[in-house]
Amino acid sequence: AQKITQTQPGMFVQEKEAVTLDCTYDTSDQSYGLFWYKQPSSGEMIFLIYQGSYDEQNATEGRYSLNFQKARKSANLVISASQLGDSAMYFCAMRAGAQKLVFGQGTRLTINP
């Protein structure tokens, strides 16, 4: 069975600092994909970044990067130069085998001015 664990229920970060959101996963599949989504208070789910298990380079998308450590089964999201608008819930998810995603419980990030 696939499982995603996000151990940080909440995080508080000062504006302009970098922030790392933790995500560990468990799967016996060799081929899988890892996703991060942002959910602001308005409720929509915004796709941020994707990492495939066979990708050798860490995925990057603007201020977002995914620190993929396959041996440790971790896929942490790094946000550089945080902004007030980054305050939101962040979900890590995994797709393994079938197309469906399994989500973690989320981390609530608060950026302080």
Add this chain to the structure above:
Amino acid sequence: DAGVIQSPRHEVTEMGQEVTLRCKPISGHNSLFWYRQTMMRGLELLIYFNNNVPIDDSGMPEDRFSAKMPNASFSTLKIQPSEPRDSAVYFCASGIEQFFGPGTRLTVL
């Protein structure tokens, strides 16, 4: 592209009534997913379709829930009869990348 479109955005109904949620996926996407989000259970996959065919409906809570995808551009999720515990945000997502729609906030009184 308008992205994934869901309607209605908000639905308030009384226990026992039928509820129909609608989704229009992004054009060209072959897969469509229905998720439910609650505080207690987080995000759960209810069902997903590939090329309009239901592939995995193991997440559908019970027989009161049904989903259809009559064509590549439209899907419905129906709850009949609805119960207060069905209150949640229901998301539709499309494509391998799983782009989400804005969600339907359902409240069953």
